Amino acid sequence: MSTVQTQIRIDATIKKQANELFNELGLDMSGAVNIFLRQCILRGGLPFKVEIPQYSKELLNAADEAKHISRDSDVPGYTIMEALKKALEI
Incomplete structure (x- = not known):
């Protein structure tokens, strides 16, 4: 089987994260891409499914609320579990 060199552009962070994952699996980038391409041909x-996720309005509203709460300096934060438990006691 002959091979050819191929160049692709990849976001640097994605490449780093993918390489770390592939290393854990005993693969390099070339091996992982070859597996992906073979699976594309086979199937x-x-x-895998490629789709735009459809989140419920309720979930999106909850995420927005959580984001606002996390940025609100008037909302106390806790670094000690006991302090959080005490604050939750009513």
Whole structure:
């Protein structure tokens, strides 16, 4: 089997994270890409579902609320579990 060199552009952070994962799996980037391409050929398409997630309005509102709370300096934060437990006691 002959091989050819291929160049692709990848976000630096994504590449670093992927390399760390592949190293844990005993693979390098080339091996992982070859597995991906073989799976695409085998399945006649991408080997996973590609879709835009559809989140409920309730979940999106809760995420927005959590974001606002996390940035509100008037909301106390806790670094000690006992202090958090005490604050939750009513």
